[in-house]
Each structure stands twice: as C-alpha cells, then as structure tokens.
Amino acid sequence: MPIQALIFDMDGVLVDSEPLHLEAYSRYIASHGKPYGKSHNSQFLGRKDTEIAPLIIEQFELRISPEELIKGKDEIFFSLVRDQARPMPGSREVLCEAKKSGLKVALASSSKTSAIELIVGCLEIGHFFDHLVSGDEVPHGKPAPDIFTLTSKRLSVPAAECLVIEDTENGVRAAKSAGMLCLAVPCEATSHQDHSMADWKLASLKDFDLASLISDA
16 A cells, blocks of 8 residues: 555654653652653653653652642743754754655654644744644553544544654554554654564654655555
8 A cells, every 4th residue: 555644643753752751750759759761761762741640649659639749840841841842853854855746744742732832843843744633632541542543533544654753662553553654663662562563663763765665665
C-alpha cells in the first residue's frame, strides 16, 4: 500500500522534551520528600499523565490526588518548555520534506492539548500539520492504538497507508496495533527500549529519507 500520510509523535521525536518531563516530575515529587529519577521514569515513557499519575502516587505513597500531581508537574513542565524546548536534530528538515511531498501530515501525542499547543508554538511548527491529536481525545493511551486510529480518521487516510514516526516502545506497539507502518527513531531516553516491532529504525531524523521509505513500503 502506498504511504499517503505521515503521523509524528511529539516528545522525543520532534522536541527534546523527555528530559523536561523527567525534571518536572522529579522536582514536584521531591517537594513531597520522595526521590524520582530516570529509573523510575523509564517505565512511563510514551504514556498519558492521567495514566501515569495514579501509578506514581501508589508507588511513592504520595498523599495527593492524581489531579494535584498532574497540575504541579505541569506548572514546572510548562515553565521548562518555555525556557528550554529545543527541536530534535533533523526534525524541522523532515517536516519541510513531508510538507513539500504533498502527503498529509499529523501530530499524534500522548501529551495533553495545552502542552502540544505550547510546544508547537515555541518551535513554530504548527503550519506543517493538517491535524494535531492529543491524548486528551482518546480513552486509552499508548500502547493502545486509539490515538492513531483517531488520527487516521481525521486525515481520511486508511491505517495501512499511514506511516508513524515514534521514539518509544509503547508508541511503536500502538502504531502496529492500529495497522500502520512505523519508523522508530529512539531518543536518548528511549534508546534502551525494544523497538523490534517497527518496520524501520533510524538513529536520528537526520538520516530520514522519505523517498526511500516510500519506495520500500
């Protein structure tokens, strides 16, 4: 089947934000007297905050609600994004190539709508996308296929004709469960994960060659 649409994950694919999520969780949880580091965070990469928060509260025995944890984490994260958000190497060039190709282009992220809008605005990449789809809009986060299935419908492109670009194992599993092709481009935070279900894997978006991917599909 020919590729008719590209669907990009955001965190770790287009923006170097995984360290910012870790820092935000770490600072907020530390304010409640508990240490939180990479080893704790790795199990949650690619998942929705609404799914992560109850697990953190249980694991760290925090006396707060999931809503309080998410609000506190978001306040720190949004501040970090405004000061430190940087595009992943090669990401803007890939978006330019995708737009010029005439393919439909979407962003599908587990992040909430407000975070997507902030990051897309900071990086000035909104004009590249036909649709922005957030974790707020689906009942189940990755590795469930919900977000990619919804994105396919929004684009009016069959799942089999969509190529997803992901950095996390959960994201790859979600894409494949949705019946889509998937290119894995792990970031530093997700490099240890299992991406074997992906159809292709690259070390960086700087190595992205759209024409080759289309011919191989």
